[in-house]
Amino acid sequence: MKRLLAYSSIENIGLIFTGIGLSILFAASNLHLFAALALAAALIHALNHSLFKSMLFLATGSVLHATRQRSLGKLGGLIRSMPWVAALALIGTLAIAGLPPLNGFVSEWLLLQSFLYTPQLPHAFINMLIPLGAAALALTVALAAYVMVKFYGVIFLGKPRETLLAQAHDANWLERIGLAWLAAGCIAIGVQPQLALDAAGKSTGMLVGQTIAPNPSVWRIAPIAPEQASYSGWIFLAVILCTIAVTFLLVRLLAHGRIRRTAPWDCGYPWQTSRMQDTAEGFGQPIRHMFGAFFRMERELPAPTDLTPKYRVHIEDRFWRALYQPIAAAVKRLADAISFLQGGRLAIYLLFSFLTLLGLLVFVL
Amino acid sequence: MRGIAFVWQFGEVILAISLAPLFSGWIAQCRAWMQNRKAPPFTQPYRMLRKLFNKDAALAENASRLFRTTPYVLFGTMVLAAAIIPSVVTDLPFARAADAIALIGLFATARVFQALAAMDIGTAFGTLGARREMMVGFLAEPAILMVFFNAFLLFGTTALTGMVDNYTTHPSVIDPSVVFAAIAFTMVLLAENARIPIDNPTTHLELTMIHEAMVLEYSARHLALIEWASSLKLFNYACIGLALFLPWGIAIHGAHVDSALIALSALLVKLAFCGAGLALIESVSAKLRIFRAPEFLAMAFLIAVLGLLVHLLLGANANA
Numbered sequence: 001m002k003r004l005l006a007y008s009s010i011e012n013i014g015l016i017f018t019g020i021g022l023s024i025l026f027a028a029s030n031l032h033l034f035a036a037l038a039l040a041a042a043l044i045h046a047l048n049h050s051l052f053k054s055m056l057f058l059a060t061g062s063v064l065h066a067t068r069q070r071s072l073g074k075l076g077g078l079i080r081s082m083p084w085v086a087a088l089a090l091i092g093t094l095a096i097a098g099l100p101p102l103n104g105f106v107s108e109w110l111l112l113q114s115f116l117y118t119p120q121l122p123h124a125f126i127n128m129l130i131p132l133g134a135a136a137l138a139l140t141v142a143l144a145a146y147v148m149v150k151f152y153g154v155i156f157l158g159k160p161r162e163t164l165l166a167q168a169h170d171a172n173w174l175e176r177i178g179l180a181w182l183a184a185g186c187i188a189i190g191v192q193p194q195l196a197l198d199a200a201g202k203s204t205g206m207l208v209g210q211t212i213a214p215n216p217s218v219w220r221i222a223p224i225a226p227e228q229a230s231y232s233g234w235i236f237l238a239v240i241l242c243t244i245a246v247t248f249l250l251v252r253l254l255a256h257g258r259i260r261r262t263a264p265w266d267c268g269y270p271w272q273t274s275r276m277q278d279t280a281e282g283f284g285q286p287i288r289h290m291f292g293a294f295f296r297m298e299r300e301l302p303a304p305t306d307l308t309p310k311y312r313v314h315i316e317d318r319f320w321r322a323l324y325q326p327i328a329a330a331v332k333r334l335a336d337a338i339s340f341l342q343g344g345r346l347a348i349y350l351l352f353s354f355l356t357l358l359g360l361l362v363f364v365l
Numbered sequence: 366m367r368g369i370a371f372v373w374q375f376g377e378v379i380l381a382i383s384l385a386p387l388f389s390g391w392i393a394q395c396r397a398w399m400q401n402r403k404a405p406p407f408t409q410p411y412r413m414l415r416k417l418f419n420k421d422a423a424l425a426e427n428a429s430r431l432f433r434t435t436p437y438v439l440f441g442t443m444v445l446a447a448a449i450i451p452s453v454v455t456d457l458p459f460a461r462a463a464d465a466i467a468l469i470g471l472f473a474t475a476r477v478f479q480a481l482a483a484m485d486i487g488t489a490f491g492t493l494g495a496r497r498e499m500m501v502g503f504l505a506e507p508a509i510l511m512v513f514f515n516a517f518l519l520f521g522t523t524a525l526t527g528m529v530d531n532y533t534t535h536p537s538v539i540d541p542s543v544v545f546a547a548i549a550f551t552m553v554l555l556a557e558n559a560r561i562p563i564d565n566p567t568t569h570l571e572l573t574m575i576h577e578a579m580v581l582e583y584s585a586r587h588l589a590l591i592e593w594a595s596s597l598k599l600f601n602y603a604c605i606g607l608a609l610f611l612p613w614g615i616a617i618h619g620a621h622v623d624s625a626l627i628a629l630s631a632l633l634v635k636l637a638f639c640g641a642g643l644a645l646i647e648s649v650s651a652k653l654r655i656f657r658a659p660e661f662l663a664m665a666f667l668i669a670v671l672g673l674l675v676h677l678l679l680g681a682n683a684n685a
Contacts, residue, residue, distance in 0.1 A: 077487065079429045090431070090481075099474040100467060112466050112510070116517050119677070131514055131673050135507040135666065138469075142503030145473060149480050149499055158487030159427065229523045235462035236471070239448060243441035244434075251586055255418040264425040265582055266488035267571050277484075278492035286500040290659050 001060040001072055004151055005053065008096065011144055012049045016042045018137060019111050022118070023208065029121050032210035038114035039208060040200040045107035047196060048189060052095040052104060055182035056151075059089040062175050063155060066168040072151075072280040077160040081168040086156045088179040093152040095186040097145035101236035103189035106196070106221075108141055109231055116229075143287075150283040159274035191233035193221050281313070294318060373454050373625070380629075381447035385600040386410035386593065388636055395644030410596060417589035425486045425582055435482035436583070436590035442475040443597040452604040453628045454616045455526040464523040465513040468605070469506060472557070472598070476502045479591075483579035490571055494578030497655060501556050501563060501575065504662035509553045511669035515546045516609055518676055525605065529612045541679070545672025547610045551646075552665035554606060556658070558599045561647040563658050573652065603639050604632075611635055 019042025026035035062085045063078060064070055079086035095102035100109075115134040119127050160166055171179070189196050204210065221231055251257070266272055288295065296316040302309030341352070390407035397404035424433070448459040449468060463471065480495035517523050519540055520531040556563045559576035568574055571581075580591050608615070614631025616624040653661060 077427070079431065079485070080427065083430075094474070094477065097473075097477060098470070099477060100463075100470040105467075105470050109466060109470065113523075116514065116523065119518060124677075128674060128677055131511065131670065134514060135511055135670070138507040138510040139503065142473070142506040145477055146499040146503050149477055149484075149495065153481055153484035153492070153495065157429070157431070157481060157484040158492070229464040229466070230461050231464065231467050232462040235459055236445065236467075239445045239459065239462075240438070240441040243444045244437040247437055247440055247590070251418070251590075255586055256421075258421045260421050260423050261426050262423045264427070264486045264488050265423075265584075266486075266490055267581060269489075272488055274487060276489040277487045278489075278496060283492065283496050286496060286656075289656060290500075 001063070001070060001075075001151075001155065002057070004072070004147065005056055005060065008144065008147065009049075009053060011140060012045065012053070012096075014140070015108070015111065015137070016045050016049070018042075018133070019045060019114070022111075022114050025118075025121065025126070026114075027208050029123075031117070031120060032208050034114055034117045034120070035208045036201070036204040036210040037110065037117075039204045040197060041107050041110035041114055043200040043203060044103075044110065044189070044193070044196045048095070048103040048107050048186070051182050051185045051189070052092045055092040055179055055186070056089065056096065058175075058179055058182070059085055059092060060155075062171045062179070063168075065175075066171070067165055069162070069165070072154050074162050075155045075160075075165065076158045076162075076274065076277070077156070077165060078168060079156040081166065082156075082170045084176050085171050085179065088176070088183045089156065090152065091183040091186055092179075093148045095190070097148040098141045099145070100231075101187075101190045101233040101240075103186045103193070103196075106190060106193040106231070106233070108137075111137065113229055146287070147284075150280060154278075154280045154283065158277045161274050161277075161279075191237050193231075193233060197221055288315065296321060370456050370458050374448060374457050374459055377453050377457065378444060378448050381450075381452065381597065381600055381604070382444065382593075384636075385597040386414060388600050388603065388640055389596040391637065391640045392599075392644050392647075395641045396648055399644060399648040410592075414589050414593060417584075417592070418586050420585040422585035422587055424584075427486060428582070429485055432482050432485040432582075433587065435478050436587040436594070438478045439475050439594040440590045440597075442471055442478075443594045443601060446471050446601045447597060447604075449525065450601055450604045451526045451529050451608055451615055452632055453625055455529050457526060460524065460526045465516070465525055465528075465605075466510070466523055468525070469509060469513075473502065473506070475594070475598070479579055483582075486582045488582065490574070490578045490581050494575055494581075497575045498579060501658055501662070504659055505553045505556050505665070508549055508662055508666040508669050509557075511666060511673060512546045512550045512553070512609075515542055515669065515673050515676060518673070519543070525608050529608050529615050532612045540676060542672035542676035543610060545668050545675065547606070549665045549669035549672065550606055550609065552661065552668070554599075554602045555643075555646065556662055556665070558595070558602060560599075560643065562650050562653050562661055565652050568652075573655075575655075600636075603636060607632070607635050607639065 019038050023035045023038035023042065026032070026038060063075065063082070066082060066085075067075065067078070069075055091102065095104040098104040098108045112134060115130065115137065118130040118134075121127055121130075264272060288297070294317075296318055298312075298314040300310060300312040302311060387407060387410070390405075390410045393409065394404040394407045445459075446468060448457065449463050449471075451457060451460060476498060480498050483491040483495040483498075485491075513523060516528055519542070520528045522528060522531065555561065559566055564575040564577075565573065566576070568577060571578060574581075576595065580588060583591055614628050614635075616628040
């Protein structure tokens with residue numbers, strides 16, 4: 001679970017740096033208003049990331065505490081035994097997936113808005129490349145949504161993959177408060193981004209000498225001009241909630257609210273077990289299929305005649321082998337080469353310290 | 366005067382909600398005609414909804430609250446989208462809540478909720494549908510973003526109402542990039558609304574399902590709301606397309622009864638042609654294998670990018 005969240009941090013930091021990079025690009029071309037916008041997007045995203053990522057880490061902590069299980073493949077169905085954690089984690093999941101009306105969406109929207117103004121940069125070549133950057137950004141955000149659906153779906157939804165999970169208990173009220181104030185922060189910045197935008201505006205004023213355009217009203221934000229683009233979290237939340245309430249009442253009044261509990265339908269296939277749901281690996285299979293070139297994959301598929309069939313797939317990031325492992329190996333070789341210094345006798349270590357001091361003195365004088 | 370605007374806003378939402386099943390029924394009828402079948406009456410979707418609302422809901426034993434709330438959430442998001450998109454008038458108070466990019470986010474919210482609800486029961490088909498839907502969704506988003514990027518370059522705004530205003534007040538803005546954007550948008554529309562090259566709305570074969578696999582566990586009023594929401598989604602997408610590429614007739618600068626009537630009849634005519642066009646596309650193409658879907662959407666993306674480059678190159682020439 002935590003590894004998935006750590007990789008998602010890499011993605012979010014990439015978004016923040018995209019904002020900073022755009023801001024530098026605009027500032028270099030003297031487009032200070034747009035530079036301020038991109039920088040504000042980066043700052044707000046950093047704030048948002050601190051809210052929803054800490055919240056999701058806390059939620060996985062609660063899950064770990066309740067189930068003693070840290071592997072995604074052995075969880076499932078926790079929404080029924082841990083409704084509080086599930087409900088609060090849903091807010092964090094939707095926020096990190098960049099969905100309105102929560103906070104992750106606000107910063108991503110601002111970032112996309114600042115991408116829109118890149119054609120005003122005076123370099124024709126950069127102008128043609130940058131829309132691709134915006135598309136890559138949209139792809140990343142949508143992929144993040146995919147991954148977060150997997151994260152939430154595998155942990156909290158479906159059937160429990162282990163029998164022990166039925167005994168999982170919900171978080172106590174202290175844990176709930178810890179999650180709830182972060183969730184409240186996600187909602188607050190989502191529907192009232194003006195506060196965060198004003199705060200970020202002060203910092204951009206110091207850094208690029210320009211604050212963002214004032215908001216047209218307390219209900220919505222419009223970073224450049226209200227007739228070009230504006231966003232209001234309040235209207236989003238209010239209209240959706242009102243529609244839900246009205247629809248619910250109308251359905252109850254005009255139709256009925258009868259419910260019959262049955263076994264899952266699943267096209268009439270009986271004998272469904274919890275092992276027939278998608279695992280985390282299964283849910284990510286389309287990604288592996290499409291981006292196969294970016295991974296190193298080792299597969300072991302059983303032959304049809306195999307009496308003891310075994311299926312194994314091992315996936316590795318190419319960077320791991322191409323970049324990190326050589327560096328780690330070089331560091332280790334260097335350490336081995338100078339390990340003769342480590343004799344284990346205190347007197348010799350003191351001698352080294354003395355010689356170093358002497359050397360430094362000679363160097364200084 | 367603001368009160369009048371709210372009345373128009375409300376009227377437009379009601380219009381969208383009530384017309385959406387009719388639009389789906391019209392497409393089904395055109396399809397039947399083109400395939401030499403006897404067509405169901407185009408009021409069939411309404412009868413379906415009435416039947417579903419009157420049935421008892423059969424709910425799986427382990428269904429959670431998320432599963433039961435999702436149909437309402439889907440319906441709510443689609444109603445909000447209908448409130449934002451200018452289909453008859455552009456003086457919409459709620460339209461200021463979101464520009465086209467926020468609209469993409471709104472559709473993504475609906476998609477994520479639907480995928481989560483599909484995973485809730487823990488059946489094999491539900492998770493299969495959720496996985497495929499998220500795959501199609503994340504490939505479609507960059508393509509539609511490029512379309513809106515292009516529109517921003519043309520009209521200097523990403524607010525849909527603003528685009529329509531600019532289009533109708535400067536009808537000379539006709540750019541070759543619009544053609545590319547329109548093709549890319551149509552491809553995304555087909556993919557996002559579970560139409561034929563990607564998904565088949567009338568399929569009965571579970572292994573090829575995307576949308577249908579996700580809603581397998583739903584019944585009665587929940588299913589009715591989901592079906593209504595998805596026909597509303599198709600209606601919304603069609604209205605976005607019309608607002609972007611064929612905005613003529615939409616009442617701008619505050620609506621009066623006569624201009625709104627013209628706009629309404631224009632909308633009906635445009636939707637009729639649009640539905641027939643969709644039915645034609647669906648009749649002449651076959652469903653793609655699921656792993657050909659990325660190619661289809663990558664093509665939509667590339668066409669949109671080409672449009673953008675055409676616009677930038679022509680703009681560079683005009684400036685030089």
